[in-house]
Amino acid sequence: MSQDLPLTMKAAICPAPGAPLEMREVALPTPGAGEVLVRLETCGVCHSDLHLRDGDEDLPESYYPLILGHEGIGRVVAHGANAGRAPAIGTRIGLPWIYDTCLACKPCRTGNETFCPENTARGVQKHGAFAEYAICPADFAIEIPEAIDPLTGAPLLCAGLTAWSALRKARIEAGTNVLTLGAGGLGQYAIFIAKARGARVMVIDRDEPKLETARSLGAEVTVVAGADAGARIKAAGGADVVLNFAPSPAIWDTVEAAVNPMADIVAIAMVHDPMPLSMMWLIDGGHRVFGSSVGSRQELADFLAFAAVHPLNVDVEAIRFDDVNAALDRLKAGSVAGRLCIDFAL
Structure with missing residues (x-):
């Protein structure tokens, strides 16, 4: 990876089911074969993150400690090996719920990859985007149209999709x-x-x-x-x-x-x-x-193209990264009218 990248990053870690998120300094992830590294600009805060933090989804304890977050937007900063089809360095991409799938089963071959029996989810089986950097498989990297603002665009990757x-x-x-x-x-x-x-x-x-x-x-x-x-x-x-x-x-x-x-x-x-x-x-x-569960890569690409020319004026409130656990508490209390989104620049 580039020598300009840091060795560590800040991440919001869920240490165990039912435990509050903890801000920690962790090693910067290294993209493997067919993967890219993304520097996050924004990440939406979703009710699914709340369920996962609070242990409502009965995940194996071996999944923890876990980085939640699956409405991330950021720019590619590094490629792993064999990433020939990966988006170029500097491309803005989305990091949605679906992390990857088998690509070979009937649901995958018919455009219904969200029902792939082997699919993995960002912030569940794989670390998510409540972090300064995150990994994305190149085959599942969807470019974000420049007409879409990354703050209001992040919730489109799950809630909107x-x-x-x-x-x-x-x-x-x-x-x-x-x-x-x-x-x-x-x-x-x-x-x-x-x-x-x-x-x-x-x-x-x-x-x-x-x-x-x-x-x-x-x-x-x-x-x-x-x-x-x-x-x-x-x-x-x-x-x-x-x-x-x-x-x-x-x-x-x-x-x-x-x-x-x-x-x-x-x-x-x-x-x-x-x-x-x-x-x-x-x-x-x-x-x-x-x-119906989230959406496929093609549906996301189609939806983003629609949203680029039809702005969806849902209220999105920017929050500081350090306040993400408090944001989940607000969701739990039912005190959020629209969507909450981490702005990593704050």
């Missing part, structure tokens, strides 16, 4: 009623994308200020979460597509009451508990219920 991929999988045409359950960061990206596709957007959230934000972003129907929320959505025209961003099984009664016949219900939020799904309800209504 997740909404984009979920909507791509659903049956949507102009005039389709799209209901988002939850109007936080992911829900706000979904509003922008669904509106751009000609949909009529409906939103349910328990927080009135978030519903006000949803209205400002173009949502035509907004309803406070509660026992009658589904019926109110049905009275307003019903939902043809439902995107669930609410991490709770309690939403299912609302979904059943809200949907029109032949609705698509897309599971996105990380809900581990079972839901009371009736097979007869599926049969009688002709509904489709399926999951």
